[in-house]
Amino acid sequence: MNMTEKILAHGAGLSEVHPGQLIMANLDMVLGNDITSPVAIREFPKFGKSHVFDKNKVALVPDHFVPNKDIKAAEQCACVRAFAKSEEIKNYFEVGRMGIEHALLPEKGLVSAGDIVIGADSHTCTYGALGAFSTGVGSTDMACGMATGKAWFKVPETIKVHLTGKLGKYVTGKDVILTLIGKIGVDGALYKSIEFSGPGVGELSMDDRFTISNMAIEAGGKAGIFPVDEKTLEYLKEAGAKEPKVFVADEDASYCQVIDMDLSDVELTVSYPHLPENTHAVKDSSSISIDQVVIGSCTNGRISDMRAAAEILKGRKVAEGVRCIIIPATQKIWKEAMDEGLFNIFIDAGAVVSTPTCGPCLGGYMGILAEGERCVSTTNRNFVGRMGHVKSEVYLASPYTAAASAVTGHITDPKDLEEVDR
Amino acid sequence: MIREGSVFRYGDNVDTDVIIPARYLNTSDAKELASHCMEDIDSDFVKNVREGDIIVAGRNFGCGSSREHAPLAIKTAGVSCVIATSFARIFYRNSINIGLPILECEEASREIKAGDKVKVDFTSGKITDLTSGKEYQAEPFPPFMQDLINAGGLAAYMKENY
Numbered sequence: 298m299n300m301t302e303k304i305l306a307h308g309a310g311l312s313e314v315h316p317g318q319l320i321m322a323n324l325d326m327v328l329g330n331d332i333t334s335p336v337a338i339r340e341f342p343k344f345g346k347s348h349v350f351d352k353n354k355v356a357l358v359p360d361h362f363v364p365n366k367d368i369k370a371a372e373q374c375a376c377v378r379a380f381a382k383s384e385e386i387k388n389y390f391e392v393g394r395m396g397i398e399h400a401l402l403p404e405k406g407l408v409s410a411g412d413i414v415i416g417a418d419s420h421t422c423t424y425g426a427l428g429a430f431s432t433g434v435g436s437t438d439m440a441c442g443m444a445t446g447k448a449w450f451k452v453p454e455t456i457k458v459h460l461t462g463k464l465g466k467y468v469t470g471k472d473v474i475l476t477l478i479g480k481i482g483v484d485g486a487l488y489k490s491i492e493f494s495g496p497g498v499g500e501l502s503m504d505d506r507f508t509i510s511n512m513a514i515e516a517g518g519k520a521g522i523f524p525v526d527e528k529t530l531e532y533l534k535e536a537g538a539k540e541p542k543v544f545v546a547d548e549d550a551s552y553c554q555v556i557d558m559d560l561s562d563v564e565l566t567v568s569y570p571h572l573p574e575n576t577h578a579v580k581d582s583s584s585i586s587i588d589q590v591v592i593g594s595c596t597n598g599r600i601s602d603m604r605a606a607a608e609i610l611k612g613r614k615v616a617e618g619v620r621c622i623i624i625p626a627t628q629k630i631w632k633e634a635m636d637e638g639l640f641n642i643f644i645d646a647g648a649v650v651s652t653p654t655c656g657p658c659l660g661g662y663m664g665i666l667a668e669g670e671r672c673v674s675t676t677n678r679n680f681v682g683r684m685g686h687v688k689s690e691v692y693l694a695s696p697y698t699a700a701a702s703a704v705t706g707h708i709t710d711p712k713d714l715e716e717v718d719r
Numbered sequence: 720m721i722r723e724g725s726v727f728r729y730g731d732n733v734d735t736d737v738i739i740p741a742r743y744l745n746t747s748d749a750k751e752l753a754s755h756c757m758e759d760i761d762s763d764f765v766k767n768v769r770e771g772d773i774i775v776a777g778r779n780f781g782c783g784s785s786r787e788h789a790p791l792a793i794k795t796a797g798v799s800c801v802i803a804t805s806f807a808r809i810f811y812r813n814s815i816n817i818g819l820p821i822l823e824c825e826e827a828s829r830e831i832k833a834g835d836k837v838k839v840d841f842t843s844g845k846i847t848d849l850t851s852g853k854e855y856q857a858e859p860f861p862p863f864m865q866d867l868i869n870a871g872g873l874a875a876y877m878k879e880n881y
Contacts, residue, residue: 319863321881336747336787343874362745369745419785419809435787435813437873445881449863483732484779488808517779519808572732659741659784678783680736682759 299550300522301455301490304430307542308413316454316553324354325429326407327442328416330398330655331359335376336436337417337443344444349384355443356388356407357381358398361655366662396627396653399423399511399595404627409533410525411542415439415448420595420677422513426506427533428525428543430490433514453519454553455490456481460497462561467711469605470505471597471675471695474512475566477558479576487517489553492546494524497560503532504601511596512677515573565710567673568693571681579698582708589672590615590703591684592696593624593651594658597675600630602696607639609700609711610646616706621648622664628653648703660684666691673702720841722799722820723849724771727757727764728833731777735810738781738789752788753795770797773839775831777803781810787817794819800839802846802857804828815864816873822846822857830855 298306298313306314308322329337334357349355357377362370381389388407395401399420402408410428414421419433434448442448458477478485491513493506501509506523513521523529525543533541565579592598592606603625615621623643625631631653634640643650656663658676666672666685671692674684679691692708701711737759739752746752757764774793780803781789790813793801800820814821820841827846831837835850844857860868870876 319861332741332744333785333787339747340874343878345874345878361741367745373745373747417785417787419783421785433785433809435785435809435816437787437816438812441873441877445877447877447881451861483782484805484807487779487805517782517807659736659744661741661744678734678736680734680783682740683736687759 299455299546299552300492300524300544301430301520302452303544304411304413305450305452307411314452316452318452319449320452321447321449322413324415324442324446324448325412326354326356326414327439328356328358328398328402328414328418328421329439330361330418331363331370331374331377332361333417333436333439335373337439338376338380340437340440341444344441346444349443350446352385353387354446355386356402357386358390358395358401360395360397360653361659362661363395363654364392364652394628397595397598397655400598400626400630403427403507404536404629406536406538409538409541410529411544415442419514420511422518422521423507423511423595425510425513425520425522426503428523428529430520430522432519453488453490455492456486456554456556457552458491458493458556458558459495460493460558460560461495462497462559463500464560464563467697468563468565469695469697470501470508472563472566473560474509475568475573475576475693476563478512478516478573479566481516483515483572483574484517486513489518490520490522491518492522494546498524499526500560502601503528504599507599508596515677565695565698567698567708568679570679570690573679573693579694579708579710585671585692585708586706587619587673587702587708588670589664589666590619590621590699591657591664591672591674591676592699593626594655594676595626596677597696598624598626598630600633602675603630603634603639605696606700607642609697609704609714610648611642613646613704615647615703619703619706621703622651622657623648624651624654624656626653657684673699673708675699721838722771723836723838724773724799725769726773726775726831726833726835726837727768729760729774729776732779732782733776734783735781735786735789736783739786739792744786744788747788749791749795752792756792756796765796768796768798771799772797773837774798774801775828776801777828778805780806782807785809787813790814790817790819802827815867818872824855824857827855
């Protein structure tokens, strides 16, 4: 069996499972946010249980429209807060202690290797970076998970992505996943799990792996899973996660497709509107002028992303006519960035730093685009109207590329900045 | 169960952001969500859709976010069925869980035209284009999914079985 099958078999209490098999699995964590939880809370009583199955295994993270962007958003958060209180949910995270859910849960040690996690948010696949099977579901599935501790799954077929080589200068996990999506398309992994393997895995930092797993859904994937290595175990230990269950794919495990990827060949990549699969090399995109840059989100709001942005912005200025919005994903990351002096660099450059929020990524608030405006964003989707007006455009890229583009006012390869400085 | 309606046609990769833009997700009121359904790709949809009408689209319908608000908006707008070549997996789950009928049929997705009158038999999966006179057979649901649908959704199924 491969990793996906081993984790699902374990969670379903079976000795083995096969692709296509329908199973009922026990859940280690059930997650919801301020958009999806209110619907789940409304559905919850229909499952006929008086309380949640385990108050330690439910996480409620208002993060999309908080701090409350308007009265309706405030009402939704109030609904989640009241439910968390009445059900004594241990892992409810209020403004001041919250963060963007998929950066927050790993940081708090709430997900461990071998866990099965569902979240009413499509980017729940992020925790695949920790060797967990985690996947996005809707609110009714979330209600079911909270009530029964179970979810049904069709055991997916699995694509193996064999990684070799080493990333070049300024090339990150974001460029790796955009390149992969460009190759297989936005439905290239539809109904399937993606497993990463090979010697290239060890060359990727945990933050790179989170970014890669996070965007598995943008290829239609059910999960994006990394093997557990020393880096994973160290991360889990530091986060105070529970004892990891390490599942290793068998030598003769079966995969529906194998993709070889040499990390040394990955270029700085940008996805043009209006699909993540619409990838181009950053170096061929310099004619595209921009109005805004967003650096943050569950995809790229981690400390290494903040450091990357600071490395580029240090001693430089955001171009005239460009708004540069930087959003550390959690309170911990915020404090770390502040303590490291990164905010001085950002503010001196003319960027703005926001409290943690999903805000602009989904066109909620904190950076909405007007008609005809273009944004380079480290977020995960560039669909029509995603960040504002139907006729605005989002270009997806890494923090290095986004920060370099903020400096010049057009899409820019960070390597070319030295040229600009001269 | 047999339903009949006029067809609204869309292309590949219809995402949840155009089905129901996130700027309206500060509510979960089904009627309010339905009043903005599809507006970013078809501003006339809400005005023109009638009870029982059918959406026909290409590959990967409902890709993107996990928002259950998307199938809920479509269902509440009066749509009786979505026919597509394939569905994004979370949208597929959500539709079954909330009782929005969906059918996968590549040939029907390719050939049925906007405005055609179409009849759908959900029990057999037979799709009849009354305008062109052509018949199609959709992929049948696996037995477990059929049990979920027959039980009346996920909550009822879980109550019966767990």
